[in-house]
Amino acid sequence: MALRPEFTLEAANQRGSGRLPGLFGFRVTAVSDKSLDAELDVRPEILAPNGYLHAATVVALADTACGYGCLAHLPHDAANFTTIELKTNFLGTAREGTIACTARPVHLGRTTHVWDATVYRRDDRRTIALFRCTQMILYPTR
Numbered sequence: 001m002a003l004r005p006e007f008t009l010e011a012a013n014q015r016g017s018g019r020l021p022g023l024f025g026f027r028v029t030a031v032s033d034k035s036l037d038a039e040l041d042v043r044p045e046i047l048a049p050n051g052y053l054h055a056a057t058v059v060a061l062a063d064t065a066c067g068y069g070c071l072a073h074l075p076h077d078a079a080n081f082t083t084i085e086l087k088t089n090f091l092g093t094a095r096e097g098t099i100a101c102t103a104r105p106v107h108l109g110r111t112t113h114v115w116d117a118t119v120y121r122r123d124d125r126r127t128i129a130l131f132r133c134t135q136m137i138l139y140p141t142r
Contacts, residue, residue, distance in 0.1 A: 001108040003033045007072035015071075021064050024057060028068060029100070036069040039100040039122060052093045053128070058119050059088055062131035065103040066115035070135045073108050079140045081113070086133040098122040101131075111137055 012028040015021070024046055030037040040046075040061055048054040063086060070081045100122040107114040117131040 001033075001073050001075070001105075003031070003072050004074060004076075007031065007068075012068055012072075015068070016064070020060065024060055026061065026064050028065075031068075031072055033073075034104065036065050036072065036103045037100065038065040038068070038103070039098050041098050042094050042096050047095070052095055053099070055088070055090060058090065058099070058129045059086070059131070061099060061101050062088065062103070062117040062119050062129065063133060065101045066117050066131070066133050067135070069103045069105060069115055070113045070137075073105060073113065075110050075137065077139065078110075078137045080138045081135040082138060084112075084134050084136045086131065089130045090128065091130065092121070092126055092128045094121050094128060099128060106132075109137075113137065 009028055009031055016026050025040040028038050046054055046057040101117050101119045103115050103117040106116055113135045115133055119129040120127050
């Protein structure tokens with residue numbers, strides 16, 4: 001399935017303004033027909049009380065990257081999508097710096113998409129989490 005032409009890097013980064021992605025500092029850094037790359041800066045507001053990266057921050061980064069990837073690859077007659085399942089395996093953490101994510105499609109169907117993402121520390125590329133989600137494709141009601 002080809003990348004939707006209206007899904008540009010600029011459009012992707014404007015999409016989250018005033019919403020959760022903008023709140024936690026989500027930035028798309030690259031988008032293609034095979035992947036979507038994104039990142040966010042680690043700051044005190046997104047850490048857990050123990051001083052380490054909050055698990056919800058990692059999930060928000062991965063789920064948003066996969067969601068934007070899904071939007072970029074929606075079938076031409078689809079209206080939107082919603083996440084129906086997600087799973088995360090945590091392998092590491094961070095306390096500072098920038099964390100990044102690469103999301104890749106596993107299945108791009110007409111009714112569902114499945115995406116995998118790897119979240120990692122940008123400075124040393126150490127993996128923080130492996131993520132998989134399934135999205136249901138939504139069509140206009142007639």
